[in-house]
């Protein structure tokens with residue numbers, strides 16, 4: 001039941017032809033589900049959520065939901081791109097993914113009237129969906145370590161190529177590298193999502209195992225990210241002091257017991273108010289929160305076969 005033919009000379013994709021459509025659909029659902037869960041989690045400091053638009057004046061919940069809808073069709077394309085390039089060296093795959101990535105960014109801007117809702121997420125999920133396609137094509141396991149290592153391989157030398165040796169800085173990320181040495185979204189991807197693997201994913205998995213609550217697990221992951229991630233969005237808006245403020249505040253909440261502390265939700269709402277007052281938005285951590293949920297749910301590839309698609313687990317939460 002594959003929707004596209006196996007490579008010339010092959011009768012089936014490694015792992016069984018019947019798995020291909022299942023994987024393509026599941027990866028797209030997971031990526032979209034991750035974006036929806038991220039934006040609906042409330043309250044999030046400085047970010048767009050159900051409570052308010054955070055430190056943003058040009059976008060709200062509807063803008064994010066519309067944007068997620070517009071970019072969703074690209075997730076399968078990233079998967080297919082990674083799969084069709086599974087024999088090419090990892091570092092060649094980035095150029096292929098990027099042409100779809102640029103088209104996806106265009107679709108995002110067209111849907112939002114020019115507002116940057118998901119630029120960082122398009123980059124992260126373009127790489128992740130491409131890595132899943134590539135590893136599936138190679139018949140390798142679709143687990144956190146394999147997929148993250150593959151992303152790191154695809155992004156090998158990206159920081160050196162695009163930031164270190166780049167000419168005049170044009171984007172915010174390029175400026176911040178030259179000014180402060182921050183490697184932003186590129187550095188995080190090139191490290192194989194080291195901040196996620198070290199801080200937010202363990203926090204998510206521990207709290208979910210302990211409480212059975214996905215919401216609490218997402219909050220635990222968010223706090224872990226806010227305390228540790230060198231978010232270039234915070235530095236762009238508030239300088240190094242803006243980043244330090246957020247990291248200190250999040251570390252304080254963690255020291256007080258994190259999601260298990262009394263009045264945790266009220267503390268998060270107060271954190272939100274403090275960031276809005278300072279015009280700070282941790283957009284990079286929001287992206288990595290979505291990445292955390294996606295990586296946590298990769299186990300669905302192992303647990304289900306294509307006759308039993310996990311509609312429940314990856315269905316979108318009601319807005």
Ligand SMILES: CC(C)(COP(=O)(O)OP(=O)(O)OC[C@H]1O[C@@H](n2cnc3c(N)ncnc32)[C@H](O)[C@@H]1O)[C@@H](O)C(=O)NCCC(=O)NCCS
Nearest residue numbers: 101102120123126171173174184185188230231232283284
């Ligand atoms: C690498 C990207 C994100 C470039 O953006 P930029 O130079 O502004 O870099 P920067 O690191 O500041 O990231 C922008 C976005 O990433 C997110 N982000 C910020 N900090 C971090 C961090 N520490 N970790 C992860 N994500 C982060 C935020 O959402 C931010 O808005 C990407 O958009 C890109 O490659 N652009 C070039 C055009 C292209 O190829 N687009 C298609 C990409 S598939």
Ligand SMILES: Nc1ncnc2c1ncn2[C@@H]1O[C@H](COP(=O)(O)OP(=O)(O)OP(=O)(O)O)[C@@H](O)[C@H]1O
Nearest residue numbers: 039047048116117118119120121233283284286287
């Ligand atoms: N819930 C969210 N709220 C706000 N930003 C988010 C959210 N989720 C993800 N982001 C990320 O934050 C980025 C937007 O941040 P921001 O608006 O600060 O960037 P910008 O458009 O480059 O800067 P500015 O608005 O200062 O011109 C998006 O690229 C997106 O990936």
